[in-house]
Amino acid sequence: xxxxxxxxxxxxxxxxxxxxxxxxxxxxxxxxxxxxxxxxxxxxxxxxxxxxxxxxxxxxxxxxxxxxxxxxxxxxxxxxxxxxxxxxxxxxxxxxxxxxxxxxxxxxxxxxxxxxxxxxxxxxxxxxxxxxxxxxxxxxxxxxxxxxxxxxxxxxxxxxxxxxxxxxxxxxxxxxxxxxxxxxxxxxxxxxxxxxxxxxxxxxxxxxxxxxxxxxxxxxxxxxxxxxxxxxxxxxxxxxxxxxxxxxxxxxxxxxxxxxxxxxxxxxxxxxxxxxxxxxxxxxxxxxxxxxxxxxxxxxxxxxxxxxxxxxxxxxxxxxxxxxxxxxxxxxxx
Amino acid sequence: xxxxxxxxxxxxxxxxxxxxxxxxxxxxxxxxxxxxxxxxxxxxxxxxxxxxxxxxxxxxxxxxxxxxxxxxxxxxxxxxxxxxxxxxxxxxxxxxxxxxxxxxxxxxxxxxxxxxxxxxxxxxxxxxxxxxxxxxxxxxxxxxxxxxxxxxxxxxxxxxxxxxxxxxxxxxxxxxxxxxxxxxxxxxxxxxxxxxxxxxxxxxxxxxxxxxxxxxxxxxxxxxxxxxxxxxxxxxxxxxxxxxxxxxxxxxxxxxxxxxxxxxxxxxxxxxxxxxxxxxxxxxxxxxxxxxxxxxxxxxxxxxxxxxxxxxxxxxxxxxxxxxxxxxxxxxxxxxxxxxxxxxxxxxxxxxxxxxxxxxxxxxxxxxxxxxxxxxxxxxxxxxxxxxxxxxxxxxxxxxxxxxxxxxxxxxxxxxxxxxxxxxxxxxxxxxxxxxxxxxxxxxxxxxxxxxxxxxxxxxxxxxxxxxxxxxxxxxxxxxxxxxxxxxxxxxxxxxxxxxxxxxxxxxxxxxxxxxxxxxxxxxxxxxxxxxxxxxxxxxxxxxxxxxxxxxxxxxxxxxxxxxxxxxxxxxxxxxxxxxxxxxxxxxxxxxxxxxxxxxxxxxxxxxxxxxxxxxxxxxx
Numbered sequence: 001x002x003x004x005x006x007x008x009x010x011x012x013x014x015x016x017x018x019x020x021x022x023x024x025x026x027x028x029x030x031x032x033x034x035x036x037x038x039x040x041x042x043x044x045x046x047x048x049x050x051x052x053x054x055x056x057x058x059x060x061x062x063x064x065x066x067x068x069x070x071x072x073x074x075x076x077x078x079x080x081x082x083x084x085x086x087x088x089x090x091x092x093x094x095x096x097x098x099x100x101x102x103x104x105x106x107x108x109x110x111x112x113x114x115x116x117x118x119x120x121x122x123x124x125x126x127x128x129x130x131x132x133x134x135x136x137x138x139x140x141x142x143x144x145x146x147x148x149x150x151x152x153x154x155x156x157x158x159x160x161x162x163x164x165x166x167x168x169x170x171x172x173x174x175x176x177x178x179x180x181x182x183x184x185x186x187x188x189x190x191x192x193x194x195x196x197x198x199x200x201x202x203x204x205x206x207x208x209x210x211x212x213x214x215x216x217x218x219x220x221x222x223x224x225x226x227x228x229x230x231x232x233x234x235x236x237x238x239x240x241x242x243x244x245x246x247x248x249x250x251x252x253x254x255x256x257x258x259x260x261x262x263x264x265x266x267x268x269x270x271x272x273x274x275x276x277x278x279x280x281x282x283x284x285x286x287x288x289x290x291x292x293x294x295x296x297x298x299x300x301x302x303x304x305x306x307x308x309x310x311x312x313x314x315x316x317x318x319x320x321x322x323x324x325x326x327x328x329x330x331x332x333x334x
Numbered sequence: 335x336x337x338x339x340x341x342x343x344x345x346x347x348x349x350x351x352x353x354x355x356x357x358x359x360x361x362x363x364x365x366x367x368x369x370x371x372x373x374x375x376x377x378x379x380x381x382x383x384x385x386x387x388x389x390x391x392x393x394x395x396x397x398x399x400x401x402x403x404x405x406x407x408x409x410x411x412x413x414x415x416x417x418x419x420x421x422x423x424x425x426x427x428x429x430x431x432x433x434x435x436x437x438x439x440x441x442x443x444x445x446x447x448x449x450x451x452x453x454x455x456x457x458x459x460x461x462x463x464x465x466x467x468x469x470x471x472x473x474x475x476x477x478x479x480x481x482x483x484x485x486x487x488x489x490x491x492x493x494x495x496x497x498x499x500x501x502x503x504x505x506x507x508x509x510x511x512x513x514x515x516x517x518x519x520x521x522x523x524x525x526x527x528x529x530x531x532x533x534x535x536x537x538x539x540x541x542x543x544x545x546x547x548x549x550x551x552x553x554x555x556x557x558x559x560x561x562x563x564x565x566x567x568x569x570x571x572x573x574x575x576x577x578x579x580x581x582x583x584x585x586x587x588x589x590x591x592x593x594x595x596x597x598x599x600x601x602x603x604x605x606x607x608x609x610x611x612x613x614x615x616x617x618x619x620x621x622x623x624x625x626x627x628x629x630x631x632x633x634x635x636x637x638x639x640x641x642x643x644x645x646x647x648x649x650x651x652x653x654x655x656x657x658x659x660x661x662x663x664x665x666x667x668x669x670x671x672x673x674x675x676x677x678x679x680x681x682x683x684x685x686x687x688x689x690x691x692x693x694x695x696x697x698x699x700x701x702x703x704x705x706x707x708x709x710x711x712x713x714x715x716x717x718x719x720x721x722x723x724x725x726x727x728x729x730x731x732x733x734x735x736x737x738x739x740x741x742x743x744x745x746x747x748x749x750x751x752x753x754x755x756x757x758x759x760x761x762x763x764x765x766x767x768x769x770x771x772x773x774x775x776x777x778x779x780x781x782x783x784x785x786x787x788x789x790x791x792x793x794x795x796x797x798x799x800x801x802x803x804x805x806x807x808x809x810x811x812x813x814x815x816x817x818x819x820x821x822x823x824x825x826x827x828x829x830x831x832x833x834x835x836x837x838x839x840x841x842x843x844x845x846x847x848x849x850x851x852x853x854x855x856x857x858x859x860x861x862x863x864x865x866x867x868x869x870x871x872x873x874x875x876x877x878x879x880x881x882x883x884x885x886x887x888x889x890x891x892x893x894x895x896x897x898x899x900x901x902x903x904x905x906x907x908x909x910x911x912x913x914x915x916x917x918x919x920x921x922x923x924x925x926x927x928x929x930x931x932x933x934x935x936x937x938x939x940x941x942x943x944x945x946x947x948x949x950x951x952x953x954x955x
Binding site: 261 | 791792935938939943944945
C-alpha cells in the first residue's frame with residue numbers, strides 16, 4: 001500500500017507558500033443527507049452516516065468548510081455473487097455464500113459504517129426472487145446489522161418497479177438510500193421513497209444535463225432535492241474515469257456557485273466498476289509482469305476511488321475490504 | 335419487361351410501369367404526391383397505401399403491424415409492382431391536404447417603408463410618328479422618348495424577340511405604347527411592350543421558397559400591396575424532409591437534381607397559375623418576380639449543383655444571383671420578365687434570412703436585435719446597424735406541421751391555439767372541425783400539457799392523466815376527436831418538437847455567446863415563421879422555445895422571407911439594402927462552435943435544464 005501512503009503524506013504536509021493566498025469564495029453548498037435513523041427518530045440503526053454539506057471543493061478546506069468526511073460503504077448481495085473473481089470472494093473468508101453472515105463480517109470484522117445491499121437475486125435472469133422474498137430478507141438484514149443501509153434494485157426496470165416499493169415499505173422509518181432512479185424510470189421509486197421517508201439515488205449516464213434534469217424531474221414529483229444523491233456513473237481507472245471526473249467537477253462547481261439543482265451529494269459505485277476490468281481481475285499467470293493479482297486489484301479499486309474523492313465523491317461503494325480500509329484513511333483528510 | 339397498369343384511387347388515375355417499380359415511383363408518375371419524408375428509404379412509414387387488388391412484392395418492414403398487412407396496407411416506397419394493381423391512397427399519406435389555397439395576403443408588417451420603385455416599371459409613351467425629318471429607327475425612337483420624357487438616364491437593352499414584334503406593334507398601336515422596364519444594376523432592360531396605356535395595371539409575384547412549404551403572393555405594384563396569397567407544400571418533400579437528404583437524392587439518382595428542380599418549380603408555377611387565375615389576369619400581365627429561399631433551395635430551384643454545400647467548408651456555388659428571365663427560370667409568366675433572388679450569405683444562411691433582416695428592419699436599429707426564423711432550416715440573425723452575425727439552426731419541420739402525427743400547416747382546420755384540456759380549450763382556424771395541429775397550436779399544447787402536469791419536463795406523458803392512452807408510438811394525448819378522426823400528440827411528436835425548439839434556442843444562445851452577449855442585452859426579438867396569424871409568446875417561453883424576456887421585447891413578424899421578397903419587388907432601395915445586408919452579415923458556423931452542442935443538450939428539457947430565467951410553469955407530476 002505504498003502508493004496510498006504516499007498520497008496521504010503529500011496531502012497531509014502540503015503547505016502554502018508565503019505569497020498572498022488567493023481564496024475562492026463560494027455561495028452555494030452541497031445538501032447534507034443523513035443515512036439511517038436511530039431509535040429516537042423512528043428507526044432501529046445504531047449509528048447514522050452524514051454525507052454532503054461541502055461548502056468548498058474537496059481537500060480545499062481553506063476555502064470553506066467540509067463538514068463531513070466521505071463515507072465508504074461495503075457492497076453485499078442478496079445471493080452469492082456470480083461474477084466476482086476468486087480473490088475478491090476469498091477476501092471475505094467464505095461468508096459471501098450467506099448474505100447475513102456476509103453483512104455481519106462487513107460490519108464487525110471490516111468495520112463498515114455503511115452497507116450497500118444489491119438485490120441481484122431478483123433479476124429475472126438470476127432466479128427472479130419475488131419482492132416479498134426480498135422484503136423479508138431486508139427485514140432479517142436490518143435485524144442482523146445496525147448500520148445504515150443503501151438498497152439497490154436488480155437493474156431490471158420492470159422488476160425494480162414491483163420490487164423496490166415493497167422493500168421501501170419494509171424498511172419504512174430506517175431512512176435508507178434507494179437506487180436507482182433514471183430519466184426513463186423514476187416515478188415509481190420516487191413515489192415509494194417519498195412515502196416511506198427514504199432518500200433516492202438518481203442515476204445519469206455521465207451527463208451533467210441529464211443529471212440535473214433528473215433531479216428536477218424527481219423534485220417535481222414532490223421529493224425534496226435534499227433527499228437526492230446523484231450517481232453520475234463512473235468508469236474505473238483506464239476505463240473513462242476522466243470523463244466521470246470532469247462531469248463531477250463541473251457539477252460541483254455549479255453547485256458551489258449556487259445551482260441548487262445539482263447540489264446533491266455524489267455516490268460512486270467504485271467496486272462494481274473496478275472488479276470487472278481486466279487490469280483488476282486478470283490472473284498473474286496470464287500477465288506475469290503485471291504482478292500479484294490481488295494487490296493489483298486492490299490498488300486499482302483504491303486509485304479509482306481516490307481520484308473520485310478528489311472529484312467530489314461523497315459515498316464510495318466498494319468491494320474489497322482492504323481497498324476500502326485504505327480509502328477510509330485517505331477520505332479522513334478531505 | 336412486362337408493363338403493368340397501376341390505378342390509384344379515389345382519383346382512378348392509371349399509369350403503366352415496368353415490373354419491380356415501386357408504388358411510390360408509380361404514384362409520382364401518376365401525379366399523386368405521397369409523403370415520403372425519409373426519401374423513400376422505408377424508414378418513416380408515412381407513405382402507407384392499401385393494395386385493393388393485384389400482385390406486389392413486399393420486402394419486410396418494421397413499420398407495419400400484422401393487422402396492417404392483413405388489410406393490404408404496405409409502404410409505397412418498398413412495395414414493388416408485380417402485376418396490374420389497384421391502390422387506394424389514404425388522405426393521411428398524401429403530401430398535400432386537398433384545400434391549401436385561401437391564404438390572404440396581408441401579413442403583420444413590422445418593418446420599414448422603402449422608397450417606391452417596382453422591379454418592373456411601366457412607362458406610357460406617345461411617340462411622334464416618324465417622317466422625312468424625324469428618321470430615327472423604331473428602337474431609337476423609344477429610347478429617345480424614355481430619356482427625354484421619362485428622365486431615364488443610362489443604357490437600354492431590348493431582347494431580340496421584342497424587336498421582332500416591335501414594328502407591327504408600334505404601327506398598329508398608333509405609336510402609343512406602354513414599355514415595361516427593369517432597372518438592373520447599370521442599365522435598363524425592356525421586358526415588355528404593349529399597345530396603348532396599360533401603366534395603370536402592373537403586377538408582380540413574390541415567393542418564399544421554404545424547405546417544407548412554398549408561399550407566394552400576387553402584388554399590385556402600383557398600389558404597393560399584395561392582392562392574394564397562397565402556400566403549398568414543397569413537393570421536394572417526396573425526396574426527403576430535410577435539405578441534406580435531398581442533396582443526397584440529387585447525387586444518388588440520375589436526374590435527381592432535375593427532379594428536385596421540377597418539384598419545387600411545380601409549386602411555384604401552381605401558385606403563380608392559381609393567383610393569376612383568381613385575379614382574372616393573363617400570365618403576361620405579371621411583369622416581375624422576386625424570391626427568397628435558403629441557399630440550398632435556391633440552388634435546387636435553379637438546377638445548380640448543391641452538393642458542395644454539404645461538404646466542408648460548406649460553400650455554395652453562388653450567393654448573389656444575376657437577374658434572370660422568367661423563361662430561363664421556368665416560371666410561366668411573361669417570358670422576358672425579370673426574376674430577382676434575394677442574395678444569400680453562406681451555404682446555410684440564404685436569401686430568406688437576408689429577406690428577414692430586411693423585413694424587420696433590424697439592420698437600421700441602433701440597438702441589438704435578434705431575428706429568429708422558426709423554420710425547417712431555422713436561421714438566426716443578431717445585431718443592428720453596427721454589425722450582424724447569423725447562424726443556421728437545423729430544427730426540422732415539426733413546427734411547420736411535418737413529421738408529427740397530426741401536424742399540418744396553419745390553414746383552415748388547424749388547431750392554432752390551446753389554452754386548457756377539454757372541448758373548449760382549443761381554437762380551430764376557420765371555425766370548421768379540427769383536422770390537425772399547426773405550429774402555434776403545438777407550442778400552446780406543449781405549454782398546456784406541462785402546466786397541467788400531464789407531461790413531465792422531459793416530455794413524457796403521465797400514464798394516469800386524463801386523455802393519455804397507449805398509442806402506436808409510445809403514449810399519446812388525445813386533443814380532440816372530430817369526424818371520427820382522433821387528433822393526438824404522441825411522445826414521439828413531443829420528442830420531435832423538443833428537439834426542434836432546442837435547436838432554435840441553442841442556436842440563438844450559442845450565437846449570443848459567440849459575440850460575448852446574453853439574452854438580456856437583446857432589445858428586440860423578431861420572430862418569423864409559418865405559424866399562421868400569431869404565436870403565443872407566453873407559451874413559447876414556457877416550453878423554452880424563446881428566452882424569458884418581457885413580452886414587450888418580442889415582435890411577431892409572420893413570414894419575413896415573403897415580406898422581404900415583397901419589399902424587394904417594390905423598391906430599389908430594398909434591393910440595394912438587401913445586397914448590403916448580405917455582404918456585411920458574418921456567418922457563424924455553429925457546428926464549429928464548441929458551445930453549440932452543450933447548449934443544445936441543455937435545451938432538451940422543458941423549458942430548459944437551467945430553469946432560472948424561464949417562466950416555466952408546470953410539471954406538477
